[in-house]
Amino acid sequence: MTAFLIFTGLILLLLTGIPIFAALGLTATVILLIFEGGIGSVADTVYAHLNKPILTTIPLFVFMAQVMMRAKVIDDLYEMAHTLIGHIRGGLGVATVMACTIFAAISGSSVATALSVGSSAIPQMQRYGYPRRQALGVVAAGGTLGILIPPSGPMILYSIVSEASVGALFLAGIVPGLLLALIFAGYSIVSATLRGGDRPAFAGMPKILRAIRNSIWALMAPPVVMGGIYLGIFTAAEAAAAGSVYALLVAVLVYRNFGLKDLWDCAYSSMRTSMMVFMIIAGAAMFGHAITIIRLPVGVTEMVAEIGLGPLGFMLMVMAMIFVMGMFFESIAIILITTPILLPTMNALEIDLVWYGVLLMINLELAMITPPVGMNLFVIKGITDASLTEVVRGAFPYVLLMLFGLVLLLMMPGLATWLPYSAGFGR
Template identity: 60%
Template sequence: MMTVLILAGLIAILLTGVPIFAGLGLASLILMLLTEGNVNSAADTVFAKLNNGLLTAIPMFAFMAHVMIRAKVVEDLYNAANAMVGHLRGGLGIATILSCTIFAAISGSSVATALTIGSTAIPQMERFNYKPSYSYGVIAAGGTLGILIPPSGPLILYAIVTEASIGALFLAGLVPGVMMALIFAVWASVSADFGATVARKPWEGMAAVWARARQSIWALLMPPVVLGGIYLGIFTATEAASIGCLYALVIAVVVYRNFGLRDLWITALETVRTTSMLFMILAAAALFGHAVTIIRLPIEIVEGVAAMGMTPTYFVLAVMALILILGMFLETISIILITTPIVFPVMITLGIDPIWYGILLMINLEMALITPPVGMNLFVIKGIAKAPLSQVIRGSAPYAALMLIGLLIVFVFPPIATWLPEYAGFGR
């Protein structure tokens, strides 16, 4: 009952429009005041959470993404994908999914992926007579891959809250991310002609494919450089972020030659804005985790689960169902930082693998990005296309069902998420 009341109160605060960090912080301070009679431990709690070297990965990955976006590498990526698969049935849809997959491995942001790829892909699909709802659904769904395919900002936040290995989580997200991209691509091909006569893009030939691939090779090498170094043990995830920043700057300044001092200033400013917001939310989440620990909420949940005889399987199913509902009303960061401090101690007690759970959480949160009424990607696409929200929702609905199927696949077959990090030595 206590859990329900706390979650309901917190959701009620957030639904008033209060910023996430303010809502979390206010709820936490009220709990601390009611239980301890003061909030003297708040400062020490926040400092202890933020005094973590892993946090440097967040601004560096954000900076890397902003540099690549500002250097306008996306057009080359989309043109290369288009040249490879554009002539197939639903080829532009498949090319969009492929572009989103690659760009997700650069930006680490679902909203940035949907916004950047969507601006390029929507006009192309309109030109070849694809249904508007089809185009919007492909981009909204493809954009969600930014939350799962590393380097993912939400995965980093989850790692910091749970103290799980960022490297292990990054590797764990690769196979499920590619699996979801393939599922999306198959549906994009199958559904392309539903209710519309789509013009096929002519095959440009291998020469054109190689030419487009050469143009985008520097951007295509970004994920192998960043993730390959982690996989091979050359550097840590934090060091990989700094390598990624340097690589992005070299591409922007030396290869594309469209990145000057003014661009550097704007990119740095955008990075500071993004990471400051995340750090404020993380500080509030630290207070929330401290507050629920004080009132012994995780212990009470463990005792309740034990009393009900609930197995780890049923517990994960129950949590996933709760997060699916929360995803309709809250955005991804809020869900991670509200639920994880409560759920994580119970997971450890029940012997649930935090890496596997983290990937299930990310796939579930992908659905949150395209489920109304608060699906961020839905509003991004609406803004780009100036389209009715109902049309965007209609196009995205099949992909939400596909994500649910993907979630069930990873739930039933955990090695899909855990095999690669274990093979790399993270599980030993």
């Protein structure tokens, strides 16, 4: 009964539009006042959660993405993808997925990926006769890869709450992320082949080589960040710093369109985003501490043991619950509400936290393109004159494809765990 009242109150607060950190903090405060008679333990709890070196990755990765976007790297990126494979059947869709995949590895944000790639790709696709609904759908779905392909903001948050290795999570997201990109690209080719119609002419090798040369600096960004982690050259925090320095060097020395005002704007935007995230982490720390005081996570573990759910049954139940939550709440809220409650049960069932983290990211990707609160749906609607219904119908096939990818990863955990554990990250 206590758990029901807590979640009802928290959900009602979130539905009023109150910020996530405030809803979590207020709920925790009420719980602590009722069960402890005060909030004296809050300061130490919040400090312990914010006093972590891994948090430096958040402003650094945000800054890296801001610099690369302001330098207009995405324009060369999409032009390269379009020039390279735009002539094959469904090539425009494949090029869009390719651009989303690479940009996701730069920005770490689904919304930024959908917005940046969509602004360039949708007009191009429509100009070459690509069906409008499919153009909207492929950008909305391709943009979600920003959550899964590292560096990923939600992955960092999950790492902080669960204490799973962020380096292992980053590496674990690569294979499933590329697999989803291949599934999206395959669907684009198959649907275009069934549809028929004209194809753009082959661009020719000189133009292809020129496009690759122009985009080489964008293509090098993911290897700089992830290659260093995989090879053990630097930690995730050091990788974020290296990525930021790389982005600045490219913007200033290569593109030469980045001045002091741009630097100030990027730093200011990064500061605002990071402070918002830190406030949410503080609220989540309070909430996690409060539900631990009332032994709610222990109660969930005991309930699962009584029901007799095994690891797979428990995971299916959790994935279904998060899928439904994703229709109404944003990704950060889902991570910070569910993880502290589920963590003891996952540990008791010996569920790999890195594997679960990747499954969670895919489920959160689904949340980005499922109504009524699918952020990418509204982003695509905002940059086009399409109705929300049209965007939803365009994204629907990709919801089914992502569900297929989720089931595949449930059945084959090695798709996520092979790379990080082969790189030396322990279980």
